[in-house]
Amino acid sequence: MTRLSIEEKDILIGTILGDAHVRKLKQESRVEITHSTQQKAYLFWKYEKLKRWCGAKPHLVRIHDARYQKEYLQWRFNTVSRTVFDDLRKIFYRGRIKIIPQNISEIITSPLSLAVWFMDDGGRRNDSYGLFLNTLSFTKPEHELLRIPSVHSFVRSKEILYHRISLYHRYSSIQIVI
Secondary structure: OOOOOHHHHHHHHHHHHOOOEEEEOOOOEEEEEEEEHHHHHHHHHHHHHHHHHEOOOOEEEEEEEOOOOEEEEEEEEEEOOEHHHHHHHHHHEEOOEEOOOOOHHHHOOOHHHHHHHHHHHEEEOOOOOOEEEEOOOOOHHHHHHOOOHHHHOOOOOOEEEEEEOOOOOEEEEEEEOO
């Protein structure tokens, strides 16, 4: 059975924490990677790094958003279905919900994983030299797991800031001040 290389695993960890989705099919799972047309070069970089796991090249898809009656173009590729992706799904999902696993400090061991996660979900704050990761889909306890020092061994300081989005939920993003 073929295994992921260290580089492939680091890229997949970052992108699963970010924009990718691990979809369970009948027997095995596959990773689905989609980015906007503005991130075409980045998507093709991911494809080049993971292409031995892919059955087809990236392709352009038209997405209709019924909520806003708008259409968007996105670039997408999928890996083939393999048990190695089942293993990643077991780590990063509970049912259909993406999670931060309890042992995240043992999983994010490479600056490459953090860099890919940042490229998927990160940005630069306008009011400072800080960076942020949009981690809105994760719970407060999951954010606390990201405070573990080894997770942040690649940056000098960190703090979690909370802001209210709705009357019923609190959402978060990780703020990294450089």
